[in-house]
């Protein structure tokens with residue numbers, strides 16, 4: 668390993684360490700961020716009204732308008748997943764989609780670009796609409812295995 672490789676590895680490790688610890692602390696931390704209650708029913712209307720259905724199917728809701736993109740570009744929201752999406756992750760997926768591309772990004776697109784094809788709705792959505800959207804989407808994700816977290820039984824979701 669030459670000095671340059673070592674330097675690069677050091678840098679990479681530094682970045683990983685920063686990412687691992689940096690999220691919970693500091694002025695940019697999202698700790699303590701809690702959304703007020705929203706309405707899943709209104710969220711569904713926003714989902715349809717904002718044409719999210721052009722690219723998305725929602726698992727278990729076949730009555731929503733059908734996607735208009737090619738079948739291999741459709742991204743299914745919800746269904747059985749190994750890890751249920753938190754509202755923080757869903758909010759980020761909506762208002763900052765390219766930060767971390769979903770594993771559901773169609774493979775062909777993912778090979779070409781690291782930018783999400785999702786159009787930005789940040790200038791159109793009201794805060795309440797965003798909350799309603801997440802309230803609608805979050806319960807669509809079901810965990811594959813039973814959840815043992817105490818919070819799960821408490822909320823009875």
Ligand code: HEC
Nearest residue numbers: 717719721722742760761764768769771772783784785788
């Ligand atoms: C032009 C197509 C397109 C439109 C329109 C679109 N999306 Fe997406 N969406 C995608 C693609 C592709 C991904 C996967 C890549 C990524 O993570 O951004 C995605 C990912 C997501 C995810 C993460 C899903 C998961 O389980 O990982 C959510 C949530 C989401 N979109 C919500 C929305 C909402 C809400 C709207 C409407 C305001 C919307 N999308 C409009 C294409 C679209």
